[in-house]
Amino acid sequence: MSVQYRRARKPFDDEPENHERWLISYADFITLLFAFFVVMYAISSVNIGRYRIFSDSLGEALGGQGANVKPNTEVLNQPIPNPNLKKRTELMQREKSSMTKLAQDLQSTMAPLVKEGKVRVTQNSRGVSVEINASVLFDPAAAKLTPESQEALLAVATLLKNDPHAVQVEGHTDDQPVRNLYASNWELSSVRAATVVRLFIEAGVAPERLTAVGHASNHPVASNDDPIGRARNRRVAVTILSAVPDPDVEIPTTPPVEPPAVGQ
Structure with a gap:
């Protein structure tokens, strides 16, 4: 009479729950929010030259056309026209x-x-x-x-x-x-x-x-x-x-x- 032995299956332990996963989403949100405010600040700036440089740099970072365009420093150094001063x-x-x-x-x-x-x-x-x-x-x-x-x-x-x-x-x-x-x-x-x-x-x-x-x-x-x-x-x-x-x-x-x- 033969006796067969079954090896007991070792139960798998459940992975512990990670309570800090929300930090990943929060960090992404903060990064997007920062980028949004940077863009809004750049758009609101009166200096057209700095806006173009920012736009070209952003395009370069995203692989767009801005990567092949050099900033126009002449536009950057141009004085901002003041209608009131001109009128006076x-x-x-x-x-x-x-x-x-x-x-x-x-x-x-x-x-x-x-x-x-x-x-x-x-x-x-x-x-x-x-x-x-x-x-x-x-x-x-x-x-x-x-x-x-x-x-x-x-x-x-x-x-x-x-x-x-x-x-x-x-x-x-x-x-x-x-x-x-x-x-x-x-x-x-x-x-x-x-x-x-x-x-x-x-x-x-x-x-x-x-x-x-x-x-x-x-x-x-x-x-x-x-x-x-x-x-x-x-x-x-x-x-x-x-x-x-x-x-x-x-x-x-x-x-x-x-x-x-x-x-x-």
């Missing part, structure tokens, strides 16, 4: 041209006084300034325009009548005290500026465009230690203010005023 530049150019034409007309109108050294026309960052020595406009220590000066100022008013720019009239004196009906140089300089403004208004210049300012002796253009310097400081400046100020330095169009050394 054009406005400044037109305004500067307009102010230059006005300065030329004023100098032509005041040519006799310019030639005598009593009037100076300048174009600066504020606009166009006509500096008139007080001896041309007023008697010493007075604020009433002389008959001769009214003709010259009316010619200036004719040019300014149809011009849209604001006009500021500034009165200046020397540092010598006044001895008349005015309490100080503040009153004298202010009344002189107001007198010129009143003449402009009577000549047809819109009042809302005009401003009268008295500076007394606080803005001298020469030394007050001698009669010649004090004579230069006694003046009235009519400034046509630029609508678009230009930061350029002042460019005189006529030599400095050299008036006779007379009183206030």
